[in-house]
Amino acid sequence: MDISVVIPIYNEEGNIPLMYERMTKVLSQISSDYEIIFVNDYSKDSSLSMIKNLAKKDEHVKYLSFSRNFGHQVAVSAGLDFSKGDAVAIIDGDLQDPPELITDMYEKYKEGYKVVYAKRSSRKGVNVFKKMAYKLFYRILDILTDIKIPLDTGDFRLIDRVIIKHLQEMPERNKFIRGQIAWIGYKQTFVEYDRDARFMGETGYSFSKLMKLAIDGITGFSSKPLKIASNMGIIVSAFSFCIIVYALISQYVMHTPPIRGWASLIISVSFIGGVQLIAIGIIGEYISRINNDVRQRPLYIIEESSKKEEEDKLIKEN
Numbered sequence: 123m124d125i126s127v128v129i130p131i132y133n134e135e136g137n138i139p140l141m142y143e144r145m146t147k148v149l150s151q152i153s154s155d156y157e158i159i160f161v162n163d164y165s166k167d168s169s170l171s172m173i174k175n176l177a178k179k180d181e182h183v184k185y186l187s188f189s190r191n192f193g194h195q196v197a198v199s200a201g202l203d204f205s206k207g208d209a210v211a212i213i214d215g216d217l218q219d220p221p222e223l224i225t226d227m228y229e230k231y232k233e234g235y236k237v238v239y240a241k242r243s244s245r246k247g248v249n250v251f252k253k254m255a256y257k258l259f260y261r262i263l264d265i266l267t268d269i270k271i272p273l274d275t276g277d278f279r280l281i282d283r284v285i286i287k288h289l290q291e292m293p294e295r296n297k298f299i300r301g302q303i304a305w306i307g308y309k310q311t312f313v314e315y316d317r318d319a320r321f322m323g324e325t326g327y328s329f330s331k332l333m334k335l336a337i338d339g340i341t342g343f344s345s346k347p348l349k350i351a352s353n354m355g356i357i358v359s360a361f362s363f364c365i366i367v368y369a370l371i372s373q374y375v376m377h378t379p380p381i382r383g384w385a386s387l388i389i390s391v392s393f394i395g396g397v398q399l400i401a402i403g404i405i406g407e408y409i410s411r412i413n414n415d416v417r418q419r420p421l422y423i424i425e426e427s428s429k430k431e432e433e434d435k436l437i438k439e440n
């Protein structure tokens with residue numbers, strides 16, 4: 123198999139037909155030996171039946187379907203595990219990422235790059251607030267982590283099979299795939315593109331899913347937040363020590379007792395309380411991820427797939 127494409131799908135019924143059409147056109151120009159893998163992440167609409175119909179009609183189309191919503195990163199991981207191509211592209215199912223760019227990516231891949239990621243030079247269909255939040259996140263991530271995760275890139279990229287082999291050696295349950303790929307290294311390059319607005323439907327990334335991805339990215343690739351928490355502790359302790367010295371001097375040396383009243387008391391108690399809770403929260407985020415890994419549960423559960431269907435058919439025939 124020359125090339126596989128992994129497409130995570132969560133309620134994309136309005137996008138699947140055009141996606142299939144454009145993708146087929148692009149891939150058939152590259153090679154006749156390709157596969158399109160749709161990973162259905164428990165869509166609530168008719169996405170699954172559409173994908174199954176495509177798989178019936180076209181042998182290039184394969185599918186996986188999860189037993190519940192496992193999230194975008196897990197859907198991509200499952201697709202990569204399932205893929206057979208020497209080169210594998212990851213692309214969103216909402217046509218925000220143009221399939222035609224894969225042609226350029228494949229050219230770079232042929233030049234010997236193991237990873238060709240797509241860098242967004244602009245984004246359409248995203249409000250100013252969200253755009254700023256994205257920009258800010260990538261910059262914070264850059265400051266906090268020691269590895270260089272490319273700025274303003276998502277998971278839209280083409281990778282060599284060797285990268286997938288290394289990804290499979292990384293067993294963490296809370297995935298941040300673009301970070302993992304940066305961590306792996308090898309010769310990497312990028313192509314630039316303007317990110318379109320979603321063709322149909324609504325985003326499947328709720329605010330809480332986005333926050334989880336952001337924290338997975340930070341905790342997965344940096345211990346600096348823990349350092350920041352302990353530094354916060356040192357600063358607050360030093361500050362309160364100064365206040366103690368001030369209080370003692372004014373009481374016993376100057377004989378003018380420090381300001382009375384509950385305001386100063388309440389402010390300092392709640393300030394220290396806040397700092398403590400933030401520090402505990404940061405530790406908690408790391409511990410919950412350790413916990414996820416210690417449980418050793420499977421990363422995803424596949425309820426249906428084109429592979430299972432083929433196997434069932436074979437059993438019936440024999």
Ligand code: UDP
Binds near residue numbers: 163192193213216
């Ligand atoms: N997606 C998924 N599971 C989810 C949410 C999203 O597989 O729980 C898929 C979705 O179908 C799309 C890709 O992940 O192909 C990116 O999601 P989306 O376009 O909703 O996110 P946005 O582009 O708004 O950040």
Ligand code: MG
Binds near residue numbers: 214216218320325
């Ligand atoms: Mg999208």
